[in-house]
Amino acid sequence: MTVDRVKAFEALRQALTTAPLLLMPDFKPPFKLYIYASGDGLGAALHQVQIINDKPVEGPICFISRKIKLTEARYGSSQMECLCYVWALEKPNYFLEGCVFEVITGCTAVNSL
Numbered sequence: 001m002t003v004d005r006v007k008a009f010e011a012l013r014q015a016l017t018t019a020p021l022l023l024m025p026d027f028k029p030p031f032k033l034y035i036y037a038s039g040d041g042l043g044a045a046l047h048q049v050q051i052i053n054d055k056p057v058e059g060p061i062c063f064i065s066r067k068i069k070l071t072e073a074r075y076g077s078s079q080m081e082c083l084c085y086v087w088a089l090e091k092p093n094y095f096l097e098g099c100v101f102e103v104i105t106g107c108t109a110v111n112s113l
Contacts, residue, residue, distance in 0.1 A: 023059040026050055031061070031101035033092075035110075037077075037084035041067045044088035046095055064091045081107035 001009075025031075025048060032047040043065040049058045072083060085103065089096065105111060 020060050023048060023050055023061055025061050025095055027099055031096060031099060032058070033088060033096070033101055033103045035081070035084045035088045035103060035105045037080040037107075039068065039073065039080075041065055042080075042084040042087055044084070044091070046092050061095060062092055064088065078107065078109040081105060081110045085110055 029048060029050065032049075034045045034047065036043045043063070045063050046061040047058050048061055049056050051057075052059075066087070068080075072080070075083060085105070088103075103110075
C-alpha cells in the first residue's frame with residue numbers, strides 16, 4: 001500500500017470510530033427532528049442543543065430509518081415526506097411526548113404543516 005492509501009485508510013477508520021457520539025437527552029431544552037424521505041427509504045435524526053464545556057453544541061440523540069414498502073413506492077414526493085413526518089413522530093415518541101420540538105425538512109409542502 002502506498003503512503004496516501006494508508007493515510008486515507010487511517011482517516012476513514014478514525015472517522016468511523018469516533019463520530020457521531022450520541023448525546024443523552026435533556027428534556028428541558030427543545031428537540032430538533034430532522035426528517036428525509038426518498039424513493040428508497042425514510043430517515044430521521046433527533047437532535048438537541050446542549051451546553052458542553054460551556055459551549056452550545058447540537059448533537060444527535062438517536063437515528064431511525066426504514067425501507068419503503070412496495071405500496072409506498074408509488075407515492076409522490078409530498079406524500080412521501082408526509083409519510084416520513086408521521087412515521088418519524090410515532091417512532092421516537094418516548095422522547096417527544098410532552099416536550100417542545102421542531103420538525104425540520106427540506107419539503108416546502110410539509111413545512112406549511
